[in-house]
Amino acid sequence: MKRLPLLLTQILVAVVLIGVWHVATTVPINGVKLLPPFFFSTPLDVFNRIVKWLLEGTIWRHLAITLTESMLAFVIGSLGGVLIGFWFARQRFVAAVFDPYLKMVNALPRVVLAPIFALWLGLGIWSKVALGVTLVFFVVFFNVYQGVKEVNPTVLSNARMLGMNERQLLRHVYWPSALSWMFSSLHTSVGFAVVGAVVGEYLGSAAGLGYIIQQAEGVFDVAGVFAGMMVLAVFVVLIDLIVGAVEKRLLQWRPSPVEGQLLTKP
């Protein structure tokens, strides 16, 4: 796929959507606007709001806080997921004992935990980090658990025939295999870290993107809500780009799907 036409088409989609939004909210048809600006705001208002935030500089503090919470949630959740996933995969009995409890906790909608975390950890960043951790942990845990359990048996036999002892098997076979599964879920787990942070902020905080959106909603400031969502969307896309670059470096030993496509369809 050529890059430039793709990018142009993607921009065109945005232009058309914003155009429709603009016309529907500002041009009256038979004296009635299709989308009342009170409920839908207008692209111009939203744009002005974002510019105002950027000029005033208030938005940066909120962004920094959301970013900090997301990163902490990601790091702590991943670390826990890798360690516990690894441990469970190697210790069948432990895994069997905790299996129902893990399923119960994982089935719990995390939103109900938010007030508890707020009680325990206060309204600062740590209650949001905790919420993010509960989301990230399970994604990473299940992937690592699967990764260690489903190590290719031929590769494992080969490693043993090459003379590896248990410790060397862990280091050269189980560990890389588990990490590769964790990295392949990087997009999901980073996304969940952001979700945890924003939802936590939304439900009770004094700063962050979720807080901005919640505040705007409280006073029926639809332009503010939409502006907050736009900033959040751009934030997430940027993070995803960084994750993509990291992933490409870490998983360079894997055949990339694009490469395969080029080979079959020149």
Added chain:
Amino acid sequence: MGGSKTAILEDRMGGAGRTTAPGDAILLDAVSVAFRLAGKRVFTAVERANLNVGDGEFVAIVGPTGCGKSTLLNVAAGLLQPAEGRVRIFNAPLTRLNAQAGYLFQSEALFPWKTVIENVAIGPEIAGVKPVMARENARQWLGRLGLAGFEARFPHMLSGGQRKRVALAQVLIRDPKILLMDEPFGPLDAQTRQIMGNLLLELWSADRKAVLFVTHDLEEAIALADRVVIMSAGPASRIIGNWRVPLARPRDIAEVRLLPEFLNLHREIWSVLKQEVMKGYKQADLASSMA
């Protein structure tokens, strides 16, 4: 020629295991292997198989699909415990993994997250050789196998034949006394198989390791081996024939196929193998009609 043409068919079926010859690298003595299936049923893969591989001897096992050839190989490797029978490696009973053997697997066994040179150097490294020296040694082996310049690639960037050569280097760098090969060239195309076969013979002739080579391709077996062993169709397959290959070395496996000795031996073995292949098909048909 007449004498060498007639097969040396040693009947060892059912009989008590023969006494250990001092020169045997591998000795399987009345080995049976059984697997527990779902429920309480037991599937006997191999029944009372007797097989020996002398030191420096190249033995090929041929049999119909699913006859338990690979099972025997895994027993010799120590990856599988036989239900009955003795396994001796250089006259010592095999109780755990066979540390004297290098194993070339049928499917992909390279570490996909390691580069080519890391894959080859791993054997010496885990044995305690300094990484710098292990790398240097690995570089030499890769050069010997025509893979110079590919050191930094990952396995998925190589062709099937190149990956097999890396796997060969990975095994040979450890200098095992025994080489176990499980249809190693199975997935390759015909031309690459011939090239790999000649490469294998060339490397083998340098220090004559004991080789146990499993294949379903009779031509490949005769072209490569000193001795060809035939297994019956499974389940409960046995070793039913044993032919010495009267072809001089060094051989070129593409040319050797045209020699009259080769053709005669091929015809003779095939007359036995064909029945087993047919039986194997019938078993498979029966199994699928029952399912």
